Amino acid sequence: MKIELIKGDITKIEADAIVNAANSSLLGGGGVDGAIHRAGGKQILEECIQIRNQQGKCNTGEAFVTTAGNLPAKYVIHTVGPVWDGDEEKCSKLLANCYKNSLILAESLGVKTIAFPNISTGVYRFPKELAGKIATEEVKNFKSEILEEVIFVCFDEENEEIYRTLLKNITD
Template identity: 45%
Template sequence: MRIEAVQGDITREEVDAIVNAANSSLMGGGGVDGAIHRAAGPELLEECMELRRTELPDGLPVGRAVPTAGYRLPARWVIHTVGPNAHRGETDPALLASCFTSSLTVAADIGARTVAFPAVSAGVYGWDADDVARIAVDAVRGFAARQDAASGRDVCGLDVTDVGTTTVEEVRFVLFDERLLHAFSAALG
């Protein structure tokens, strides 16, 4: 899997799927969430409202992911995930890592080979940018190793867990400022 970090606007990424740092209501909000809803158009909100009426009446739990269409975005899909909020005491790194791995599993299940991520929880949810970058990169690399093991490549010592049906070939961390780009570039080594 190719993994890179770039500075830019995630709503303009020409990838199969972009990941939305959503709130549990899925009804849009500020930051990345609001930008994605605005760029996708009102149909995205309508689909999110339908998800709330049917599959997710209590909202999307922290660390989980769910797909919708991308509508007016260049990306075919939006994968919504809810990051942990450090201001509410949600500081477990495993919960943050789950945002990335569950989003990649959803991507593989819907056939997305290229995925763009924001820095989930590094904004108003109060996580340190360096911590988010390290956890995100480790989670994505771990998912890539499990994908390799599932595809028959020799990856010693890994138990293969659900990695979806399609191989995710590229992950791009799309970061809106230089500070985040520096943190993710450092984590990528």
């Protein structure tokens, strides 16, 4: 599985699936979540509302899929990252589940390329270095016959530098 790093806007990435760092209400919000909902259009929100009406809110670490609406991807995989509360063990496990469950769901959909944002590192205040370590480890350890490429899309230079260092250590 090829791993790529891009600094940019996840809503512009051409991949089979992009991952949304959603909030538990599933109704859009700020950061990546708001950007995906704005760029993808009302179809994504309508599907999120249907899912919410069927199952209630989405729990931290879980993942579900909707259409990508107006985005250049086929699917949006929504996952709710943990809000950092200082409990490193609990928060790390929940964040690892975000990546693992998104990858499992992507594989079940036959996705060949998937793009991840830096889940939980914005308003949820997850330490960026630790979040990057968890993300790259989960991807590196995920074995798939279907997934061909994982793209980490960093919004800022700090995350880009963290991921560049972590990925260099994986490939060396």
